[in-house]
Amino acid sequence: MAPPVNILIVDDREENIMALEALLNRNDIRIFSTTSPNDALKIAWENPISIALVDVQMPEMDGFELVEMLKSNAKTRDILIIFVTAISKEAKYIVKGLGTGAVDYLYKPLDPYVTAAKVDSFIQLARTQAEVREKNNELQNYALVVRNSADIICTIDTLTMRIETINPAIEKIMGYKPAEVIGKSIIDLAAENERTAFRKKLGEVIKDNLSFAVFEFRFETFDKRLIWAECRISYxxxxxxxxxxxxxxxxxxxxxxxxxxxxxxxxxxxxxxFLANMSHELRTPVNGIIGLTNLLRKTQVDEQQTGMLDLLETSSQSLLGVINDVLDISKIEAGKFSIVRSPNSLRTLCKAVHDLLKYKADEKNIELLLEIDDNVPDYVMVDSLRINQILMNLLSNAIKFTERGYVKLRLTEQQRHGDKSKIQFTVEDTGIGIPADRLSKIFDSFEQAEDDTSVKYGGTGLGLTIVKKLIELKGGKLTVSSISGKGSTFNFANWYTLAQAPKPEVEQRRNTKELPPFKDLRVLVAEDNLVNQFMLSKMLKDWQVQVEMVDNGRKALEKLKTKPFDIVLMDTHMPEMNGYETAKTIRLDLEEPARSIPIISLSAASFDHEQQQAIAAGMNDVLAKPFLPHELHDKIEQQLKHKGVLS
Known part of the structure; x- marks a missing residue:
C-alpha cells in the first residue's frame, strides 16, 4: 500500500480549515493545518509536504508571499500549491498566483465536488512526481556506480555492434578515453586472432535471446598489451x-x-x-649376494664357513631392509602404497615376530614378552605383511634401545560390534626413553631422538615414520608416551573384520635339491649383471635346463630369431635395449612361435606401476629381485603349464 500524501492547509480562519478537513477526509492523505504562515513554513520544512492549500488573504503574510518563500527554498520548492481565495476571479490575480508558483485555484465558497476532484487529481500528480523523483534518485545512484565501477560497463547496438555508452574504467583498464571508443565496434577491442570467435559468441547471445551469459576473451589495450577479460553480457x-x-x-x-x-x-x-633406478641398482647386487650365498650352502663347507655364510646372509638381509625402508617411504608419499587384507591369525603373526626377534633380546639379556588376551579374536582380515612390518619395526626399535629389563608386546580387545573387533597393540619397554622435547619429532623421516642416536645405535631413522604412515593407511593412529631414562610405550588400535581360518596351504619348497628338474627345457636369459648371470646359470643347470645367456635386449632378439626357446627370463634394466622394449618387439615383430614365447621379468623394480608396465609391454609374469630359487622354479612351472609344455 502506498504511503499517505501529506497535505498542508494554511488559512487565518479556523472554520475554513475545519471545512477543508471535512471535505478532504480520506485514508490516503495526512493533513497538517495552521492559521499562521510562519508556522506553515516550519511545518513544510520539517515534513515532506506534497500539496499545500493556501488562503490568499491573511493578516501577517498573504498567500502570495508565503508561496514565494516556499518556492525559494530547494527543500520545499516542489510542493504543489493550490490557492484558496474569495477575492475576484479577475485574470490579474490568477496570473499573479500562477506566477508565484501555484498550479490551480479554488474559489470560496468551495464546491465540494470540484474541491474533491481537484485535490484528487493533484494527489495523483503528487504520487507520480514522488515516483519520478525516486526513479531519478535510483538512476543517479546507478550512474554513480557505473561511473565509478572498477569494471568496464558499456551498452552496444546489436545491429552495428558499435559502443553507444561506456564508463571511465575503459581508460584505467585499456588506456582509451571513453570518447575514443564510443561509436567504435566492440569487436575491435578484442585481440586480433580472437575477433571472429568474439563476434560469433555475441551473435549466439543475440540469436538465443540470452538474458545472461559469461565468457572469457583476450582484449588488446591502447599500448598493444593483451589482457584477459571476463565478459558478463545481458541482452x-x-x-x-x-x-x-x-x-x-x-x-x-x-x-x-x-x-x-x-x-x-x-x-x-x-x-x-631415480627410485626405480636405485631400486634396480641396489637390489640387483643384493640378489646376487643372496643367490650366491644359497649356492655356496650347497657346496661342501665347514662349520666356520657356514658361520660366515650366516653373517653374509644376515648382512644382505639387513641391507635389503634399509632399501625397503627408503622405497616404502617413497611409495607411501607418492600414494602408491596399497593395503591387501586377507584372513590371518593374529596369534600366529605375533608369535612369529616374537620368535624371530627373541634371539636379539637373548643376546642383550633382556626379556621379550608376548601377552595376548583370551578375548582377542584369532582370525581377522589383516595385511599380514604390513602388520609384520609394523611389529618388527616397533619391537626391533624397543630391543635396540633397551639395555636391561624387558620389551613387551600386548594385544587387547577394546570393543566388539557384530563382526568388527577393535584391537589395541601395545609395545612397552624399559629402555632409554625419549626426551619430551623430541617426542613429536621421532615420527619425521630421518629423525631420531638424539643427534648421536644413529652413531650409537645405527639405523636410518625411517622405522617409526614407516610405522606411523602404515598404521594411518590402515585407518589407525599411533601414540607414544615416554619418560627419559625409564622407557617408552607405543600404542595403536584399529578395527578388524572377523574371519574364518583359511584352508591350509602346502608349505613352500625351500630346498633347491627338492625342486624337480626341467629336463631338456631351453631357457634364454637376458641379464647384464655378471653375478646374476652366474647365479641364474648355476641355478638353472641344477634343474637340468639348457641355458643361453645374453647381456642386452638386442642380443636376445637375435637369439630368438635363430634358435627355438621354451621360455625367456629377462631383466628390465639393460643397456642398448631394455626389457620393456625387447618384450614389445618380440610380441609385435617376431614370427611364431617366438612371438608367443612366455617371458618372465626378473626385475629389481619395487613399484607397482613398473610391474604393470612390464605386463603392458607383453611380459607374462614378474618376479622381483631378490628372489629365492623355489620362487623362480614356481614361476617357470606356472608359465610352462599355461603354455601346455608341462601337464
Missing part, C-alpha cells in the same frame, strides 16, 4: 549490456598453478625414475 530490447572485468592477475595465477603442478609432476616422475 534486452535489441541492446547488449556488457560488463568487462580484467582477470589477467587471476589468469596469471592460474598459469603459475599449472606450471607449479607440471613442475611437481616432473619432479615426481624424476623422483620415481
Amino acid at each position: 534486452r530490447n535489441k541492446m547488449i549490456f556488457m560488463n568487462i572485468s580484467d582477470i589477467s592477475p587471476q589468469k596469471s595465477y592460474q598459469e603459475q598453478l599449472v606450471k607449479s603442478k607440471e613442475a611437481a609432476e616432473y619432479s615426481r616422475k624424476v623422483k620415481e625414475t
Whole structure:
C-alpha cells in the first residue's frame, strides 16, 4: 500500500480549515493545518509536504508571499500549491498566483465536488512526481556506480555492434578515453586472432535471446598489451549490456598453478625414475649376494664357513631392509602404497615376530614378552605383511634401545560390534626413553631422538615414520608416551573384520635339491649383471635346463630369431635395449612361435606401476629381485603349464 500524501492547509480562519478537513477526509492523505504562515513554513520544512492549500488573504503574510518563500527554498520548492481565495476571479490575480508558483485555484465558497476532484487529481500528480523523483534518485545512484565501477560497463547496438555508452574504467583498464571508443565496434577491442570467435559468441547471445551469459576473451589495450577479460553480457530490447572485468592477475595465477603442478609432476616422475633406478641398482647386487650365498650352502663347507655364510646372509638381509625402508617411504608419499587384507591369525603373526626377534633380546639379556588376551579374536582380515612390518619395526626399535629389563608386546580387545573387533597393540619397554622435547619429532623421516642416536645405535631413522604412515593407511593412529631414562610405550588400535581360518596351504619348497628338474627345457636369459648371470646359470643347470645367456635386449632378439626357446627370463634394466622394449618387439615383430614365447621379468623394480608396465609391454609374469630359487622354479612351472609344455 502506498504511503499517505501529506497535505498542508494554511488559512487565518479556523472554520475554513475545519471545512477543508471535512471535505478532504480520506485514508490516503495526512493533513497538517495552521492559521499562521510562519508556522506553515516550519511545518513544510520539517515534513515532506506534497500539496499545500493556501488562503490568499491573511493578516501577517498573504498567500502570495508565503508561496514565494516556499518556492525559494530547494527543500520545499516542489510542493504543489493550490490557492484558496474569495477575492475576484479577475485574470490579474490568477496570473499573479500562477506566477508565484501555484498550479490551480479554488474559489470560496468551495464546491465540494470540484474541491474533491481537484485535490484528487493533484494527489495523483503528487504520487507520480514522488515516483519520478525516486526513479531519478535510483538512476543517479546507478550512474554513480557505473561511473565509478572498477569494471568496464558499456551498452552496444546489436545491429552495428558499435559502443553507444561506456564508463571511465575503459581508460584505467585499456588506456582509451571513453570518447575514443564510443561509436567504435566492440569487436575491435578484442585481440586480433580472437575477433571472429568474439563476434560469433555475441551473435549466439543475440540469436538465443540470452538474458545472461559469461565468457572469457583476450582484449588488446591502447599500448598493444593483451589482457584477459571476463565478459558478463545481458541482452534486452535489441541492446547488449556488457560488463568487462580484467582477470589477467587471476589468469596469471592460474598459469603459475599449472606450471607449479607440471613442475611437481616432473619432479615426481624424476623422483620415481631415480627410485626405480636405485631400486634396480641396489637390489640387483643384493640378489646376487643372496643367490650366491644359497649356492655356496650347497657346496661342501665347514662349520666356520657356514658361520660366515650366516653373517653374509644376515648382512644382505639387513641391507635389503634399509632399501625397503627408503622405497616404502617413497611409495607411501607418492600414494602408491596399497593395503591387501586377507584372513590371518593374529596369534600366529605375533608369535612369529616374537620368535624371530627373541634371539636379539637373548643376546642383550633382556626379556621379550608376548601377552595376548583370551578375548582377542584369532582370525581377522589383516595385511599380514604390513602388520609384520609394523611389529618388527616397533619391537626391533624397543630391543635396540633397551639395555636391561624387558620389551613387551600386548594385544587387547577394546570393543566388539557384530563382526568388527577393535584391537589395541601395545609395545612397552624399559629402555632409554625419549626426551619430551623430541617426542613429536621421532615420527619425521630421518629423525631420531638424539643427534648421536644413529652413531650409537645405527639405523636410518625411517622405522617409526614407516610405522606411523602404515598404521594411518590402515585407518589407525599411533601414540607414544615416554619418560627419559625409564622407557617408552607405543600404542595403536584399529578395527578388524572377523574371519574364518583359511584352508591350509602346502608349505613352500625351500630346498633347491627338492625342486624337480626341467629336463631338456631351453631357457634364454637376458641379464647384464655378471653375478646374476652366474647365479641364474648355476641355478638353472641344477634343474637340468639348457641355458643361453645374453647381456642386452638386442642380443636376445637375435637369439630368438635363430634358435627355438621354451621360455625367456629377462631383466628390465639393460643397456642398448631394455626389457620393456625387447618384450614389445618380440610380441609385435617376431614370427611364431617366438612371438608367443612366455617371458618372465626378473626385475629389481619395487613399484607397482613398473610391474604393470612390464605386463603392458607383453611380459607374462614378474618376479622381483631378490628372489629365492623355489620362487623362480614356481614361476617357470606356472608359465610352462599355461603354455601346455608341462601337464
